Amino acid sequence: MKRILVTGAGGSPSANFIRSLRAANEEYCIIGTDADKYYLQRAEVDRRYLAPLANDPKYIDFLNYIIEKEEVEFVHAQNDVEVSFLSENREKIKAKTFFPAKETVKILQDKFESFKLWEKAGIKVPKTQLITRDTDLGILLDEMGGSMWLRAISGAGGRGSLPVYDVKSAKNWLDFQEKNGSWNGNFTASELLEPETVTWMSLWKDGELVVAQGRKRLYWELAKISPSGVTGATGTGLTYSSEELDDIARRAVLAVDDKPDGLFGVDMAYDKNGVPNPTEINIGRFFTTHEFFTQAGLNMPEMFVKLGYNESVPVLEKNTNPLPDGLVWIRGMDFLPVLSDINTVDAAVAERDSILEKL
Known part of the structure; x- marks a missing residue:
């Protein structure tokens, strides 16, 4: 039985990872840590420990204490702060981890640095500029065509993001x-x-x-409570494939790391010409709702852990988009997620419209 430590275990991203391991073909003993005393209580683990924050000077010693006490063999994090810390200190952790090169993690946790590499590689990316106090926001807004997307260069969940259409709103x-x-x-x-x-x-x-597997986001959950409409919480995801998408995503990864290892989640948004533009790569972790793929038949966390142990994984007949297009994963606060398909959703719409025509 593999013994796995999951940090940030009470968060939704970790819950999807843990549930995927529970659905795997072998048993796991899962130990969880979390720095939030309330989140810790909801972690779906076999053992749980309240941890200090990753910036605590004793954080490494704390992790190693838990690793030795619980005979942990492998450590995984599902949030950017701990991914960054574990990657940078991987040699000090007394258990296996599975990360790309340290420099790759650093670059991809800085959205502007990754943008510069993609632009240099000739990949279509949205026009982007770093903002300083010397930046003339009026000129910048004109250069962007009268509207622009402001966002922090690091962080998840649309941190600091807002679409703006005038200088006053941007400055405020x-x-x-x-x-x-x-x-x-x-x-x-x-x-x-x-x-x-x-x-x-x-x-x-x-x-x-x-x-690799593609997934479209049909809408953000709780979008109405966010100024930008971006919450970082997918409401419904849709399995989706496109040769153009596959090509751009591969190029985006290889532009940063010519020998990638581990997890690379390429986020893209479409421009007005219908071309997907890379906007960031979530590095070293799965996107929050990855249990979607597990329940559909593609258990990527199980494969990830096996590779982290240097074990072989079954060779897929099709390793790019092995899941069929059109599956949907519908989720929301306090609801168990539902796996369905777009035809079932469309059938409900057609039935409603048919009834209304008869009335």
Whole structure:
């Protein structure tokens, strides 16, 4: 039985990872840590420990204490802060981890640095500029075509993001961000793309693609409570494939790392010409709702752990988009997720319209 430590175990991203391991073909003993005393109680683990924050000087010692006490063999994190910490300190962790090169993690946790590499590689990306206190927001807004997307260069869940259409709104939003620390040099302005977004979740080993699967986001859950409409919580996801998407996503990964290892989740948004533009790569972790793929028959966390143990995984007949298009994963607060398909959804719409025509 493999003994796995999952940090941030009480969060939704970790819950999807843990549930996927529970659905695997072998048994796992899963130990969980979380720095939030309330989140810890909901972690779906066999043992749980309240942890200090990753910036605590004793965090490594704490993790190693739990690793030795619980005979942990492998450690995985599902949030950017702990991915960054574990990657940078991987040699000090007394258990296996599975990350790409340290420099790759650093670059991909900085959205502006990754943008520069994609632009250099000739990949279509939204026009983007780093904002400093010397930036003339009026000129910048004109260059972006009268609208632009402001966002922090690091963080998840649409951190600091807002579409703006005038200088006053842009300035007020940036000033508002001072509560989280200076925005100077920590925000970008980008060309405003279309709302349609897609993620290409991929798993690599020694520079070779093991498996990748595309997923469109049909809408953000709780979008109405977010100023930008982006909440970081997918409401419904749809399995989706496209040769163009596959090609751009591969190129986006290889532009940053020519020998990728581990997890690369390429987020893309479509421009007005229908071309998917990379906007970020979530590195070293799965996107939040990856149990979708597991329940549909593609257990990527199981494969990830096996590769982290240097074990072989079954060779897929089709390693890019092995799942059929049109599956949907419908989720929401306090509801168990539902796996369905787009034809079933469309049938309900057709039935309603048919009834209304008769009335």
